[in-house]
Structure formats: C-alpha cells, structure tokens
Amino acid sequence: MEISNFSSLIEVGVTLNIACVAIEYVKSYTSVLCNQVFNLKSQIESSCKECLDSLIDETTIRNLPNANVNGSDTDIIKERLISRRGSLVSEISNKEKTLKEMIKQVCEVKNISSICLWFSILGLTGLFLMGFEDSGEWADNSGIHLYWTILVLFSIIFSVLGWIRGNKEEPLLKVIDYCSLRFSIFTFIACMIIGEVLFHFLKTSILVGLVESWWVEILVFSMFLTYSNFIASSIEVWNRAKKGQNKIIKEKASLMDKCTELNNSINSLQGVGNVAAMLTTDVVAEEE
Numbered sequence: 001m002e003i004s005n006f007s008s009l010i011e012v013g014v015t016l017n018i019a020c021v022a023i024e025y026v027k028s029y030t031s032v033l034c035n036q037v038f039n040l041k042s043q044i045e046s047s048c049k050e051c052l053d054s055l056i057d058e059t060t061i062r063n064l065p066n067a068n069v070n071g072s073d074t075d076i077i078k079e080r081l082i083s084r085r086g087s088l089v090s091e092i093s094n095k096e097k098t099l100k101e102m103i104k105q106v107c108e109v110k111n112i113s114s115i116c117l118w119f120s121i122l123g124l125t126g127l128f129l130m131g132f133e134d135s136g137e138w139a140d141n142s143g144i145h146l147y148w149t150i151l152v153l154f155s156i157i158f159s160v161l162g163w164i165r166g167n168k169e170e171p172l173l174k175v176i177d178y179c180s181l182r183f184s185i186f187t188f189i190a191c192m193i194i195g196e197v198l199f200h201f202l203k204t205s206i207l208v209g210l211v212e213s214w215w216v217e218i219l220v221f222s223m224f225l226t227y228s229n230f231i232a233s234s235i236e237v238w239n240r241a242k243k244g245q246n247k248i249i250k251e252k253a254s255l256m257d258k259c260t261e262l263n264n265s266i267n268s269l270q271g272v273g274n275v276a277a278m279l280t281t282d283v284v285a286e287e288e
Contacts, residue, residue: 002130002133002219003126003130003133003148003219004130007127007130009223009226010123010126010127010223010226011123011127013119013223013227014119014124014127017116017117017119017120017123017226018116018120020112020113020116020229020230021113021116021117021120038238038244040103040241040244040245040248044100044103044248045096047248047251047252048093048095048096048252050252050256051092051252051256052089052092054259054263055088055089055259055262055263056085056263056267058082060266061078061081061085061266062078062082064078064269077269078269081262081265081266081269084265085262088255088262091255092255095255099247099251102244102247103244109233109236109237109240110178110179111163111165111179112233113181114162114178114181114184115158115159115163115178115184115229115232117184117185118155118158118159118184118188119155119225119226119229121184121185122151122155122188123226125151126148126222132144142211142212143199143203145208145211145212145215146199146202146203146207146208146211147199148218148219149211149218150195150199151191151192152218152221152222152225154195155222158187158188159225159228159232161176161178163236
C-alpha cells in the first residue's frame with residue numbers, strides 16, 4: 001500500500017483545509033458556527049426579549065391610581081418607577097449588544113487556520129512524493145515511507161502543541177505563534193529541511209525496517225491526521241459555545257431579577273393606590 005492509494009483522500013483534505021483557512025479569514029468560520037449551529041445570537045435576542053416582555057409597560061404605571069400617603073403624593077414614586085423602567089430597558093438593550101460582541105470573542109479560535117494550513121501543505125507534500133513512488137511487485141519505496149513518517153511525526157507535534165496552545169495571542173518564546181499563518185509556513189519548511197537531514201542519518205538504520213513493518217498503520221493514521229483539526233476545532237468551539245451559553249443564562253437571570261424587583265415595586269404602589277381608594281370610599285360613605 002502506497003501514498004498514491006489515498007490520493008483522492010489527500011486531495012479532498014487539502015481542499016477542505018485550504019477552504020477552512022480562507023473562510024476563517026474572510027467570513028470568520030467559528031463565529032458563523034456559533035451563531036448558526038449553537039444559535040447563540042438567537043438565544044441572546046430571545047433572552048433579552050423575554051426580559052423586556054416581562055416588564056410592566058409604562059402606560060400601566062402612569063395609569064396607576066393616585067394616592068396621598070402621609071402627606072406624600074404617589075405621583076413622585078410613579079415618575080421614579082418610570083425612570084427606573086427606562087434605565088432598565090436601556091440596560092437590557094446594552095447588554096444585548098455586549099453579549100453579541102462577547103460571543104464573537106468566545107467563539108473565535110485563531111489556531112484553526114494555522115493548523116489547517118499546515119495540513120494543507122502536508123497534503124501537497126504527499127501528492128508531490130507520489131511522483132517518486134515506484135510501482136510493481138519489487139518496488140522499494142522505503143525511503144519515501146521513512147520521510148513521510150518523519151513529516152507525520154512533526155505534524156503530530158505541531159498540531160498537538162497548537163491545540164494545547166489554543167487561542168493565546170501572545171507568542172510562546174516570542175517565536176511560537178499559532179495565530180500567524182507565516183508561522184505555519186516557515187515551521188513546515190524548517191521541518192522539511194530537518195526531516196531531510198534526519199532521513200540521510202536514518203535511511204540505513206533499523207528504523208527503516210520498523211517503519212516498513214508499521215507502514216500501513218502509519219499511512220492510515222496520517223490520513224486521519226489530515227482531517228483531525230476539524231474534529232479538534234469542533235470540540236474547542238463546542239466548549240467555547242457552552243461557556244457562551246452559560247454566560248447568556250447567567251446574564252438573563254440577573255436581568256430577570258431586576259425586572260421582577262421593578263414589577264414588585266409597581267405592584268406594591270398599585271396596592272397602596274387601591275388601599276387609598278378604598279379608604280377614600282369609606283370616608284365618603286361615612287360622611288353620607
């Protein structure tokens with residue numbers, strides 16, 4: 001079994017990885033994923049709407065019965081409640097905008113593009129190596145197998161470090177920057193050169209026989225590795241989306257508490273007005 005047996009799979013992997021790089025930079029793939037798949041934007045809008053709908057409307061407050069309690073007119077309290085309601089409506093609107101900006105950052109996974117670019121170049125290298133493969137029963141492609149295995153090992157190190165590194169913008173050791181596409185390109189070129197050096201040192205060692213004995217497993221694993229970033233990035237976006245959902249739920253609960261508190265104050269004022277109206281009615285009845 002040779003690399004060429006998986007040529008179609010490699011070509012699709014290269015295309016998907018390149019497309020992921022382009023989409024992430026042009027349309028923000030992860031942001032679209034959060035909004036379309038996890039419906040975070042819709043959840044924010046529905047949560048804020050629910051808070052607004054729970055508020056007693058301003059007209060109802062203005063139509064509350066007037067009363068005079070201990071020489072104080074309830075009109076003053078009504079104006080305060082109307083002002084509080086207006087402030088709360090503004091707060092809900094601002095919170096909606098803040099949460100929508102927040103989910104853009106929560107769902108942003110900047111390391112996706114650099115790792116996808118790496119696997120794209122790896123796939124192109126595999127297609128290039130196919131041109132040097134010999135066919136036939138006695139063909140010896142052990143050198144190509146060894147070099148491909150070296151590149152696969154470098155790819156494992158690069159991708160795992162990228163997944164662990166995550167979305168951190170500050171370069172590690174001022175060099176390792178998974179938020180930069182140049183880092184992927186230069187690192188892959190460096191690994192190809194190092195791989196070439198290692199190849200010349202190892203091509204006569206027992207490692208060649210070890211690679212040959214495990215070649216089918218290595219080849220199949222390398223095909224899976226080419227697509228692995230889509231799985232890893234989906235898991236990462238899922239975890240970030242869950243954090244975003246928890247944030248939305250928490251903010252909604254806070255706003256609902258404020259709405260409930262305001263509604264209770266309005267209901268209390270309405271109760272005072274009703275009691276005052278009842279007392280006034282009793283006084284008038286007694287005078288008659």
